[in-house]
Amino acid sequence: MADWEDLCNRCGQCCFEKWVEEDGTIHPTSIPCRFLDIVSRECKVYHKRLDVGEGCVKLTPKLVAGVQWLPEDCAYRQPPQKKGRR
Ligand code: SF4
Structure with a gap:
């Protein structure tokens, strides 16, 4: 699973609260999880x-x-990147 987790670029966007409307529309907020370091964006x-x-x-x-x-x-x-020759 290490290869999978290496895909994450540590942007931290997923660690902010979301507001969900009744119709399911999702809006990100500027409220971080209390465990997110908002400078380094690391948990x-x-x-x-x-x-x-x-x-x-x-x-x-x-x-x-x-x-x-x-x-x-x-x-x-994101779609997987193809390896090998360009
Ligand atoms: S949104 Fe979350 S899981 Fe996706 S790349 Fe950013 S930190 Fe990683």
Whole structure:
């Protein structure tokens, strides 16, 4: 799973609260998770983020394919780059 997690560019956009309208439209807010270092954009509790009660979820390929709340430019949402000759 290390290769998968290496895709993340640590932009931190997914670590801001979202506001969801009744029709499901999702709006990002400027309110960060309390564990996000807003300067480095790194999670201060990354290795125990799933246990601290903030609703953090582990991003897997299956989950990423099914969620709407990750930003369009999230590295996990980009098509895979082809390796080899150009
Ligand atoms: S939005 Fe995507 S690329 Fe940015 S920190 Fe979150 S998972 Fe990583």
